[in-house]
Amino acid sequence: MTDKDKYFQESISSGIPTYYFLLRDFGVGKGCKNFVETGTHLGNGVQYALDNGFDEVLSCEMMQDRYQHCMNRFKDNDNVSLWLGKSDDCFSEMVNKLTEKSCFWLDAHAEGGGVPTFEELDVIKNSSIKDHTIIIDDIPVYFGGQVAELEQKLLSINENYIIEYFPVDLGGERGRVDDYELVAYV
Numbered sequence: 001m002t003d004k005d006k007y008f009q010e011s012i013s014s015g016i017p018t019y020y021f022l023l024r025d026f027g028v029g030k031g032c033k034n035f036v037e038t039g040t041h042l043g044n045g046v047q048y049a050l051d052n053g054f055d056e057v058l059s060c061e062m063m064q065d066r067y068q069h070c071m072n073r074f075k076d077n078d079n080v081s082l083w084l085g086k087s088d089d090c091f092s093e094m095v096n097k098l099t100e101k102s103c104f105w106l107d108a109h110a111e112g113g114g115v116p117t118f119e120e121l122d123v124i125k126n127s128s129i130k131d132h133t134i135i136i137d138d139i140p141v142y143f144g145g146q147v148a149e150l151e152q153k154l155l156s157i158n159e160n161y162i163i164e165y166f167p168v169d170l171g172g173e174r175g176r177v178d179d180y181e182l183v184a185y186v
Ligand SMILES: C[S@@+](CC[C@H](N)C(=O)[O-])C[C@H]1O[C@@H](n2cnc3c(N)ncnc32)[C@H](O)[C@@H]1O
Pocket: 037, 038, 039, 040, 041, 042, 043, 044, 045, 046, 060, 061, 062, 063, 066, 085, 086, 087, 088, 107, 108, 109, 110, 111, 112, 113, 114, 116
């Protein structure tokens, strides 16, 4: 079984999304101390990061009701910091707080917020830490014709990045979709 299939099978048998296991092995497993997310939504990514044992969890969400929901959901977690706003407005501040290797889950897109991933990668590129793990969701949905450009941008942050793609189970008729999540790591 390839690694890609291993993560897919783990996800199917546990009912937990593939990215939980990617955070475990390419985040915590590669020495990342903190978790940084764009697009908090209802807080599932934050919870998976807490379950994986990251020291600090930082996340931003542009929708007030979702932000409020998560402020309430994580009110007892001192190590969770949430921002209300588009990543254009708060991602630099989030990244500037990092003093250690961290794991990024770039998952802000659509619903009127655009696809700010290239801008987010520019912010990471301009920061001093060059060995973060970067995981990007929904590759076929938002980056269909731009995968080469995305890889180039990642390699401009660190030419030693290894870039891999993993399948997810979208359920129902869609089922398994290959190359859905991109992981860049050293
Ligand atoms: C796919 S959901 C995120 C799911 C979440 N990361 C998780 O793992 O459970 C995408 C979220 O990104 C938010 N969003 C979209 N564009 C954004 C932007 N430019 N800045 C911040 N949040 C954004 C949406 O409101 C939505 O809640």
